[in-house]
Amino acid sequence: MTMTEEIIIAGFGGQGVLSMGKILAYAGLMEGKEVTWMPAYGPEQRGGTANVTVIVSDSPVSSPILSSYDTAIVLNQPSLEKFEPKVKPGGTLIYDGYGIPEPPTRKDIDVYRIDAMDAAAEMNLIKTFNMIVLGGLLKIHPVVGIESVLAALRKTLPERHHHLIPKNEEAIRKGMEIIKKL
């Protein structure tokens, strides 16, 4: 059976949305899957909105631009408002409680909450926020294996940052632990 996972990751610029998508896509590539990574590029900046569509599939990917998604990962209120309606019925929405005072309301999708920002602050690892979120996603939808994610990090991070990989792994495992279904 062929597997295709169509994911939107959206939040503020600076939250690591694009790099989280890149790691996910790279991990998919390392597993021999077809992948596309399509950013909403623009005059983006820290504090502005940023989003990226990542598709991981066993078969060639048609459109990198989608109308609806299997999974939406939303990390701030504007992104929730924009993408909650675009989750396919029966699909998944993951949100971070910190940035989203008004939670999702749809009943025909699976909603998960991950307090990644709080966890990152507790762990004193603010920069691994996006890896905590990624861990949460991989717990629910093991689109790629954690080993592939670590391999992707080794491949994409400059050598001088390789000592941070264990921290990233810790963050991914934390995310797997703290994500909860509503």
Add this chain to the structure above:
Amino acid sequence: MADQEITLMKGNEAIAHAAIRCGCDGYFGYPITPQSEVLETLAEQKPWETTGMVVLQAESEVSSINMVYGGACTGKKVMTSSSSPGVSLMQEGISYMAGAELPALIVNVMRGGPGLGTIQPSQSDYFQACKGGGHGDYHLIVLAPASVQEMADFVDLAFTLAFRYRNPAMILADGAIGQMMEKVVLPPFKPRRTEEEIIKECPWATTGRIGGRKPNIITSLELRSEEMEVINLRIQAKYREIEAKEVRYEEFMLDDAEYAIVAFGSAARIAKKSIEIARSQGIKVGLLRPITLWPFPTKEVKSLASRVKGILSLEINAGQMVEDIRLAVEGAVPVLHFGRLGGIIPDPDEVVEVLKSSF
């Protein structure tokens, strides 16, 4: 780095890597969103230290294209890249190169216009790319990549065609193909040609007069109209040959199709998704994707018209390629257009709705 390594990169980055690998001698460009990664990647890769390829950021697009003109005169493999407003600035130089019959590669990663417009993707430079763009009766060979892999593959193809016909070639991409990352297998390394090889391959080039050969003069100027007509006729004969030999296209799910979408570049990718959705709802639709926009697959579109009940031209513009489709179809079936403008990309569901309401 192994030649066959599969990697993940942006379309713009693929262009840069492919240029180095195909033995390109020089890149001259000026940054503009959404294609700046071409120049950035070249600067990062420093090919001047490895293959000897020149990478130069000029002071403007006008300079860039004239540096390309100069480099091309010497038979070198030279290129530039830009996005819509920058490519408009280059039109004079492009016309001169077409007139002087020079091979070169121009990459246009289109953004929405007119004017400075937006930095978001668009396909609104189809007319400019395919119908001349600058002044005079000329054509570019225009290739439209629909994936990061094709961004990489078409660099060598464009140079091959440009040198085969002594004509500038263009890769007409858009912001979506330029900015997205996909899997790509980069082409194997080819060394840059030696001076001797260039002299042999390009006997017309200004390579320095050795052994008392006749001077090679490269110009687009000929004030004697009788002579200028002869030059024009020769160039037109070349265009007819290109039309006969170099049409490229892809067919997707057309075997049993009752309706067809014709689309190129990122619009063709969206079309494929729309076709998956439409077919799941029982609508038999397929895709014809022109890979060469000039020469346009006129015969293939005409033959398509005899097999389907209607054609939708899906373009990220207000309707440009649709004119070429209508010319090919000669009224045999209805030909409609759908597109979004100003940097908005049509989404697959929207296209399915258009299919349902149009036919």
